[in-house]
Amino acid sequence: MEYDDKAGRPSRPPSPKQNVRKNLDFEPLSTTALILEDRPANLPAKPAEEAQKHRQQYEEMVVQAKKRELKEAQRRKKQLEERCRLEDSIGNAVLTWNNEILPNWETMWCSRKVRDLWWQGIPPSVRGKVWSLAIGNELNITHELFDICLARAKERWRSFSTGGSEVDSEDAGFSAADREASLELIKLDISRTFPNLCIFQQGGPYHDMLHSILGAYTCYRPDVGYVQGMSFIAAVLILNLDTADAFIAFSNLLNKPCQMAFFRVDHGLMLTYFAAFEVFFEENLPKLFAHFKKNNLTPDIYLIDWIFTLYSKSLPLDLACRIWDVFCRDGEEFLFRTALGILKLFEDILTKMDFIHIAQFLTRLPDDLPAEDFFASIAAVQMQSRNKKWAQVLTALQRDSRDVEKGSPSLRH
Secondary structure, eight states, rough: OOHHHHHTTOOOOOOOOHHHOOOOOOOOSHHHHHHHSSSTSSSOOOHHHHHHHHHHHHHHHHHHHHHHHHHHHHHHHHHHHHHHHHHHHHHHHHHIIIIGGGGGHHHHHHHHHHHHHHHHOHOOOOOOOOHHHHOTTTTOOOOHHHHHHHHHHHHHHHHTTTOOOOOOOGGSSSSHHHHHHHHHHHHHHTSSSSSTTTTTTTTTHHHHHHHHHHHHHHOOOTTOOOTTTTEEEEHHHTTTSHHHHHHHHHHHHSSSSSHHHHHTTTTHHHHHHHHHHHHHHHHHHHHHHHHHHTTTTTTHHHHHHHHHHTTTTOOOOHHHHHHHHHHHHHEEEEEEHHHHHHHHHHHHHHTOHHHHHHHHHHSSSSOOOOOHHHHHHHHHHEETTTTHHHHHHHHHHHOOHHHHHHHSOOOOO
């Protein structure tokens, strides 16, 4: 156009494309640009007051942005410091466990210093060793016995796959259908064990290991067989121990009175455990206890799943392992203390829920459960009722099964 003017030619109206390009020159690229940009030439200029107002808004935005950046930088710094502190703490704990505690296990494991260190969580690198020592091996299972049981399990798998029907003399009391169903249930449950990790499913690095331990156990204890929930316990042990050692710990763990009562579905003994739990439930959380009673929410509805899997299904895995740490130290009492800790932590939420929502909530607990808050809640639980501890209450209830049947919730089938 300028060339046309100089050449004396009549000027032409600008093309639509030129209009678009001209408008783009003034298009704000951000909120800041919108505030500071002068108006296009074809619009009236900003009044001085409005320009001053926009300048102030811009300066306030810059100040707020700097505050946010500073706050974020402080948050990152705090996270980094916390991570370094945690790593140092774990490193020091590993040295203490390896150099002081494990070499002198028999004399040190029950000391106050070790118990305090235990409560803080066992470092992953020594967790398996500590668990093995704490669980013990009362059954005197050897690596050779595991190999024998595994070989027998593999033989049975081959037999079932080829349609064979031979029965070992020691399994004569158990039908082939029952044993086959047990082996089939193992296959099904393995695929449902920690599915998010994708390491126990078919093709995963720990699939065969988990299958081997569960199959070997059905041969070692055909009277118990495989029960749903066992796969989670075996999986947690596999993550911390070699296969044979995991089998030894698994078999001894399931042989504990509480686990055996639940996995063999001993109704009478299970009712006794529920009754003992309710004694401490009412003692620690009377308001929530009354709310559960009002809604007919009995302990079996949520406790069975927690006990069967030792919380590994309901809690985040790292938190479940910390529960296992103290469970290996304190025994079955800690399983019920943990249950009360969960109820105490969420008491305010649970008292506002009805039967259905409580059952759903307790079946799958929040994934973002803060570990320190959780353990503080457990620590606040008092496992003493009328000067009687857990074991004393449980024993007293066992002596009078009739009172248990009257005062405890009935099992739901």
